[in-house]
Amino acid sequence: MNDEILVPLDLSDAIAMIDRQKEQIAALTTENERLxxxxxxxxxxIKLTNEYVDKYHGLGDRSLEDARKVEREIALSQSETQWLNR
Incomplete structure (x- = not known):
């Protein structure tokens, strides 16, 4: 008689485990899409930055300074985007 009771419990546990795995897969899929x-x-x-650097490559130190400025702006933009996405 105990076997009869355990079978539904095992099946129930298996279904619950599958449901949890489905939820985990859905969450991972959403995170994957976001990434x-x-x-x-x-x-x-990066493409835009590279185009910018290529355009001003012949300007020597000024070019590097401008490229660094663009990199800082991109980093700031990325951190703002990450903050807004939270």
């Missing part, structure tokens, strides 16, 4: 979007945005910013 892919963030990576895409960062790649676009």
């Amino acid at each position: 892919r979007k963030e990576i895409k945005e960062i790649k676009e910013k």
Whole structure:
């Protein structure tokens, strides 16, 4: 008689475990999509920064100073974006 009671409990535990795993997969999928979007945005910013540096490459130290300024602006923009996404 105990076996009859344990079988539904085991099945119930298995179903609960599957449900928890589905929830974990859904959460990971959402996080994955968010990270892919963030990576895409960062790649676009890198592309724009590279274009900017290429454009002003012949200016010597001034070019490096401008590139660093753009990098600081990108870093600030990224931190603002991360803060807003919380």
